[in-house]
Amino acid sequence: MGSVSADQARLEAAAAELGFDAFGVASIEPELRREYYLRWINDGQHGEMSWLERNNERRLQPSAILPEARSIICLGFNYYQPDPPRRGRIAKYALGKDYHKLILKKLKSLCTVMREEFGSDQKPYVDTGPVLEKPIAEQAGLGWQGKSTILLNARHGTWLFLANILTTLELEPDTPAKDRCGTCTRCIDACPTDAITAPYKLDARRCIAYLTIEHKGAIPIEFRRGIGDRVYGCDECLDVCPWNRFAKLTREAKFTPMPHPDLIESLELTQEQFDEQFAGTPIRRLGLSRWKRNTCVVLGNVGNTDDLVTLKKMALSDDELVAEHASWAIQEIEERNRH
Ligand code: B12
Ligand code: SF4
Ligand code: SF4
Structure with a gap:
């Protein structure tokens, strides 16, 4: 050979x-x-x-x-x-x-x-x-x-x-x-x-x-805390x-x-800004809604009371997926701050 x-x-x-x-x-x-x-x-x-x-x-x-x-x-x-x-x-x-x-x-x-x-x-x-x-x-x-x-x-x-x-x-x-x-x-x-x-x-x-x-x-509740940051x-x-x-x-x-938006900026992105920010990256395929969903979970795990204003806005979002995860994050942050 x-x-x-x-x-x-x-x-x-x-x-x-x-x-x-x-x-x-x-x-x-x-x-x-x-x-x-x-x-x-x-x-x-x-x-x-x-x-x-x-x-x-x-x-x-x-x-x-x-x-x-x-x-x-x-x-x-x-x-x-x-x-x-x-x-x-x-x-x-x-x-x-x-x-x-x-x-x-x-x-x-x-x-x-x-x-x-x-x-x-x-x-x-x-x-x-x-x-x-x-x-x-x-x-x-x-x-x-x-x-x-x-x-x-x-x-x-x-x-x-x-x-x-x-x-x-x-x-x-x-x-x-x-x-x-x-x-x-x-x-x-x-x-x-x-x-x-x-x-x-x-x-x-x-x-x-x-x-x-x-x-x-x-994201099933049982895994949200494990997701961490x-x-x-x-x-x-x-x-x-x-x-x-x-x-x-x-x-x-x-x-x-690449320079990525921080967690709060991520929640405030419009569709246009998301598309532009993540063009040519694997994150683009995730889509804006799931990017915000994930960001809410992370804020629920690592966020503090300063993040609550934006999260409360998100909890009223027309996007039900984002709204539900934002509500969860608010509860988690508030619970941490009670202790
Ligand atoms: C589906 C998929 C996923 C799924 C499932 C992952 C998985 N482990 O199967 C999810 C979304 C979870 C995933 C996650 C990730 N993925 Co992925 N994923 C794939 C994809 C597209 C197919 C893999 C697949 O067919 N899985 C099915 C399982 C059953 O197959 P398998 O893991 O190969 O399983 C074999 C072994 O388990 C083995 N086996 C069974 N019993 C035993 C016993 C012994 C002793 C041994 C040795 C083996 C063995 O037999 C199985 C069947 O042949 C491949 C690309 C590709 N086309 O292969 C990329 C790929 C595996 N992913 C990749 C990467 C980088 C990741 C992540 C690190 C991404 C990240 N950072 O978030 C994580 C790592 C998670 C992990 N621990 O595996 C790389 C891995 C590179 C590498 N060096 O191995 C790949 C190869 C993509 C690429 N082209 O580079 N991924
Ligand atoms: S950490 Fe690395 S070396 Fe250790 S069991 Fe896992 S794959 Fe193997
Ligand atoms: S990628 Fe993370 S969650 Fe998936 S098997 Fe590895 S450590 Fe576990």
């Missing part, structure tokens, strides 16, 4: 040139723990993410996506940066510009190199395709799925975005990475809503990332992971944190 490994070295160099921090190859028939996935869906642990119920013949068998495909190239992109000081945290992945567009563009450039130099066909994916990116990355040697279910890389810790290219090139699969969590349980212990119900098992319905990003309606997403199980001791700052300038 001499010529095959020559292709691989060239592809790895091209990926590094495009800014990718990790590169590996999985076979087109990777081990995906299909049974687990199907049970997870069957138990309803995906909540309202009904798209995870669809396309499972492709998700659980990548060769069905591109029948001539022979290999999967798996890529990682470091997005680590420390949290900027702000009342109300935003998950690190969403502090700057949206990664989907940026990474897809890089994947397409790599596909062009492959087509031009080797004549192969490719299908690139980042996040949104019917692809189980973490188990594939584990198979491609990029790291192992930790007890938080996140893919850990020995050099970059938990902070790699994952992406894939299905290709008709016959490449040499890498050796799957070994689990190096050992006896550690920090992520499980730190999760504020007990969403990691057992090692390697996550109930999305309890996860703050799901509740603040994917969930459409009212997290307005959008959650990094708790990543932040505490000891493998992050080697993490380095991302090299991508587009991930630099």
